[in-house]
Amino acid sequence: MFLLGDLVSAALLIRLGVASLLWVLLHLLIRFHPRGIEIVGGVLFLLGFLWWIIAPKQNPPYGPGLLVLGFLVHAMGRFLYWIRKP
Numbered sequence: 887m888f889l890l891g892d893l894v895s896a897a898l899l900i901r902l903g904v905a906s907l908l909w910v911l912l913h914l915l916i917r918f919h920p921r922g923i924e925i926v927g928g929v930l931f932l933l934g935f936l937w938w939i940i941a942p943k944q945n946p947p948y949g950p951g952l953l954v955l956g957f958l959v960h961a962m963g964r965f966l967y968w969i970r971k972p
Contacts, residue, residue, distance in 0.1 A: 921967055927960025 934952025
């Protein structure tokens with residue numbers, strides 16, 4: 887990058903691009919799928935579990951945090967679907 891010099895690497899830009907794409911796709915899923923919040927919770931749960939398996943001693947522990955967050959989001963989606971069902 888001509889403006890940032892040595893502060894930015896190609897790997898960092900690729901990670902940022904993948905994270906941005908995942909963020910946008912999850913928001914579109916929540917917006918346009920009837921049970922999108924449940925699916926997003928499941929995706930976050932899966933990402934947290936895989937991150938925890940790959941790097942169990944990482945500090946701070948992002949894997950277990952995403953795992954719990956995914957579980958809570960999925961449970962909230964199930965509850966919202968339950969109160970809306972006909």
